Amino acid sequence: MGNNNTRIPKSHTWFEQLPTEIILEIFDYLSCNDVMYTFFYLNERLNKLILQHECYLSLELPISNLMFSKNIFLEVASKIQSLNIIKNDSSISLKLFPNLKSIIMSSPYNLVEQQLETILKSDQFKKLHSLKIKCNELFFTPSFYDYSLNQVLLLQKVFNNENSLNIFEYSSCIQSFSLKPINHLKLNLNLHSLILNLRQFMDLFFLIEYTPNLKYLNIKSNPPYEYHEQNQWLNNNKIKLKQFYLTFNDTMYGMNRFTARRIDFHQLINAITQFSSSLLCLSLNLIGCFITSSNDLPFNGIQLQQQFLQLMTQLKQFHLFAVLTQDRIDMKRILSTFQNEFWFNHNWIVGMHDKYLYTLPFHFDKFYDFIDFDYIYSSNPKILINNPKIWFNVKYIKFKKFNLDLLKLIKIHMPQLLVVSIDYFNDSENTEDLHIIQNKTNNMNIRLDRITTVHLTCGSLENEKQWLMNSLPNLKHLSLTHTELPLLKSELTFKLNEKIERLVIDGNLIVEQFGKRSYIYFSNLQDLQLKFDWKFSSDIYNWYAETYKSRHLNDRNNICWKNSVIVSL
Template identity: 25%
Template sequence: MVLLFDELPNEIILEIFDLLNTSDLIRSFYKLNNRIDKLISETTINLINIDLTNFSKYQFNYCCEQIVSTNYNQVRSLTLSNICTFGQILVFTSMYDIGQFSNLQSITLIEPEVRQYLVIIQKSPKITYLSVTLNEVDEIEEKDVGTIILSNPLPPLLKTLKLFYNGQISIGKLGTHFNLQYLTIIADCYFTDLFHIFDCFPCINYLEIELIGIQSDIDTYLFTINSSTMPEHLQTLKINNLSVNFRAIELLLMRLNQLKELSYRSIASENNNDAHTDSNRWQSILSSYPLLEKFHMDIIIEDNSLDICELSSSFQTQYWLYHRWTIICESSVNNSNVYHLYTIPYSNSIFSTSSENLQSTSVLDVSNAYDTINYLNLNLTSHWPFITRKYLNVHTLELVNTSTNLLSSSSVISYLNKTIIFSNLKHLIIQND
């Protein structure tokens, strides 16, 4: 006998509700019918993690008025967003004094206004985790984003801070914060600001950062590196180098000999290619790390003078084989002056490739080489490879048609069927170049 969900007895429905967190419960069942709404109000809801993103206005109001309002002390983690529910953060802070959430330990804010951020942080002294995502700010505030987030008195117990900003930030001299151990800044930061970060957070253990700079300003960089104090506790460093001269990066890395994990990404400029892909210089850097356990490289370069065989063989010496760091070097058959050099297993979640045949040094004997990839950008051409790779965990697929010819749908589907698992897909983006 098959029963509809609405035909189940109240006791069973309440047991199901007990297995769900607040966000999933409200999104899935609120406004289904009056009976279910009443049961939601009667259930003992797990309020440890409150995530109000992707809520409709009605769902947001219900959750705040009927659930959160009487359970301040249960909330440990709070996520608010101005994207899906316009003005959500302002409404929430108008309804509640954040200081009433006495056990709050984690806050995630998506697209807050700067003044909203300041109000929330000033009233959250016990949090140990803070994540802030900003895409747009007022013109007056833009240059001060880094200073506002990092230099305003941070909660004294804060251990993890993540800042995501679609633009350039400047970080001046900051006050010292001894408790912060994990810092992620996905925004355009000047190379020299890195040393303000080191001064401000002397106990930092993990740093992920994007760096920009002026290629000709190498003398300034060298002076700053040699005169600065390096963080003694830094064990994990992840750099996305957008425009800093590799010589400066090299000298910086040589002074951080306590690292256990290093990740380096870059799209190399034309006048700096040789440095980025010089295996001997990389060997010198890595040899200065007696504790190093993990190394990841992801470099894209454009150079007509490089030879793929010579480049790849330089990373296949006894040193690289001994440490089991497998470096893949590949280029497109039809665009052979652009090279992609990376370690496997691949370390990032986003990967761009082409459907055409690749010149590659890969033997792909690593079974999980591309398991980390969940966003695949695939340029479709009129050429199909003889051997296809498997990207088993892709949930977002972006197809870009770069062919001047009309592509056969059956050919595309046949290729994709060998490349990804369709049942894992959640998002599909199709573009014509």
């Protein structure tokens, strides 16, 4: 029954007695890897079901139990169509997968140039319909990682008429494309979907010259700034783009927003309206843009309508997210500019809280400076009451004021939430008496099963221990900035020791504290990032270097200097 002679036992379980329809429903709920590793060798009936219903077409390369996994791959490799690579591993050759159509490289680290080049130069690459290189920026700051990529080779292989790619994604937040003059790019008539992380927005128009059949475009880049030399945008009327998603980075702020440069909306509008005759969906995430006046785009709905949106004659869906940098704003006046016939006819509704403006339902995955649902206002207040899925897309929430009482509402309104971020530095009112917090959490009976990541700035882990332990059963990732560690004998210490797989610690004092106690803290770590400045004691650093060379951490470990280099242990 395959390339090896592994015997399938004839075991009998209660599970096996379930009807085939129910078993297949269970399989649909699980990932392909879960199905294969759990049931493939359990008994003959389940093995046949898996093979007959092709529950193996999309698999993730394993990072453990490699021998067991290889046995399974030998059985089904010739039929696998999609492969997810999350770790650098050359022990499994792509030659095992002759019918591979899709490769996803999704690791935030351990993805080396040699591995990518092997894929690009393989025979399988020419047959691929989809190649995606990405990382999940919700969990960490990937700029910590030492990362090398042959961009020229990658672009030459993708923008080429010798492959079958329909979809190409490069959304890695580790390293954006910085396009220098690149030769030997060719038209790719197959490409209809591009997701790219670019250094400069203008580089986009160089690349899409080679994709005349492009329909879907998703770009993350720095915005076009005022006082830049005016760019002569290439006329791309021949490209009948249907969907355009644009996100601007916030790295231009640096340490001081007062030195930030203003976005040039004139250039941006000229660029986007080139696709006005075909564009059906437009999404603008302008959170990274320096916007100082509520009288300007995009905070003035009348100007946004007249100078931009009315030019987009085919537009059906419009998503917007932006923030003002001025101290005082008139929220009621801003919302009134979005309450005319144009906005009502398109059913485009906007909401606001604090200094943030966004379309509703909320389309984006990050939500900032949240206080309470009662502090959110809208150009059509009914949507806040009548639409239960208005916040469905939120995966990351940063609290301006953290309130434990909100956890139950958050579970209801934000069912996809993965990351919680709390900043105590900017809000002295956040710090409650420890006994009050403990009393609240002791009386709570709420579990947020999907949340895997918590970011804390200032404050104390000891103050958070009850809700961290009781409400977040699947906590795996922890990022601490100037946050006090729990007591050695605290119950929380032992819980975190069992749970935490990835850890970021930022700040000289807490890094030093962690160093002195690390023999008991977080022994299950797979990845560690330490961030400190040049005032950090060289003795402590040397101690880390020696200690973690001999530690049993399961994966690559990083000690980092702030704004500087990385030492990999």
